[in-house]
Amino acid sequence: RSPVASLQALEDHYSPSRWSPRLDRDTIIDAHLAVMAAGTERARDSVQTVLHVPYGNGDGEKLDIYFPTDPSETFPVLVYIHGGYWQCLSKDESGFAAPPLVSQGVAVVAVGYDIAPKGRCCPAEVAAACVAQRPPTLPFVLCLGHMDAMVLQVRRSLVFLVQRYPRVRGIYLCGHSAGAHLAAMVLSTDWTEFQVVPDIKGTVLVSGVYDLEPILHTYVNDALNMSREVAQRNSPMRHVTPAVPAACEVLVAVAQHDSPEFRRQSQEYSQALRAAGWSVSLLDLAGVDHFDIIEKLSEDSYILTQVGRRAVPRR
Secondary structure (H helix, E strand, O other): OOOOOOHHHHHHHOOHHHOOOOOOHHHHHHHHHHHHHHHHHHHHHHOOEEEEEEOOOOOOOEEEEEOOOOOOOOEEEEEEEOOOOOOOOOHHHOOOOHHHHHOOOOEEEEEOOOOOOOOOOOOHHHHHHHHHHOOOOOOOOOOOOOHHHHHHHHHHHHHHHHHHOOOEEEEEEEEEOHHHHHHHHHHOOOHHHHOOOOOEEEEEEEOOOOOOHHHOOOOHHHHHOOOHHHHHHOOHHHOOOOOOOOOOEEEEEEEEEOOHHHHHHHHHHHHHHHHOOOOEEEEEEEEEEOOHHHHHHHOOOOHHHHHHHHHOOOO
16 A cells, blocks of 8 residues: 555655756656657567558557567567656657667567557447457456557457467567556466467566555546546556466566655565565666666667576577
8 A cells, every 4th residue: 555645745756747856847758758759669660570560450459569589489478568657658669779678689579459548438339339348257248448458458369469470479468658568467367368378488567566555546546537437447466466487587677766655656566476475576777767768769778678688598
């Protein structure tokens, strides 16, 4: 439970743009979007790609695939799940980290999903169109842009990868901010209902939110429109499963200039995983904020890039 008492303080703590010493809050988000878009454009110009691969029928259910420069018969894949507080950004700004990895024989997949505010209201005709999204274990209809739907879409994207690309040898997840939340939810998946078990070898969670309840009464929930039940159902902190022998390694990374709440959530989630028997490391990165902690993944010399390279074996 968040120790932050007032609603205004919660707003501040869950506003990452308030905590960066580099740029003011009115500038840093636009700068972040520009950096991610430019980095992705450079990657698309220099890497062999297959873009907009559908993994489902929804408009947002598409993948961008960046193939290794010199692929072996089989190759590992890093699956990147973008942030944006579940309501902005897309896969089209998510290829920036591909060049350092594809040069090492690793494919990069940027996952698209339907962001809010599509899930804010769900009239009958929209609900009818969403029935096909519902897995048999859920007694309710999923609407695109709803938190339940986003979690399910990311899970289904991995199932698609496994079924469509048998050359994939090991999946490594990487998510930033809201994407780290979605990646963490993947770790709690009961794959029996999907009839496929993705071979997830490692997970890198960068500046994520792992307990959604504190944001229920902040501006973040204006578009998400989550109830407490939805927040609890989709909080990785509440669904840490005991590690099995084949459980992947998890790296939880957090920025020096993330807010105290983001830093607390990263620390507590890594502790919860460790208590459940997971192999987990907490990496506290100095000199970066909520935004450049992920932007720098396009740089060969960046510590998180190097850690990622070591974690993903080329052969």
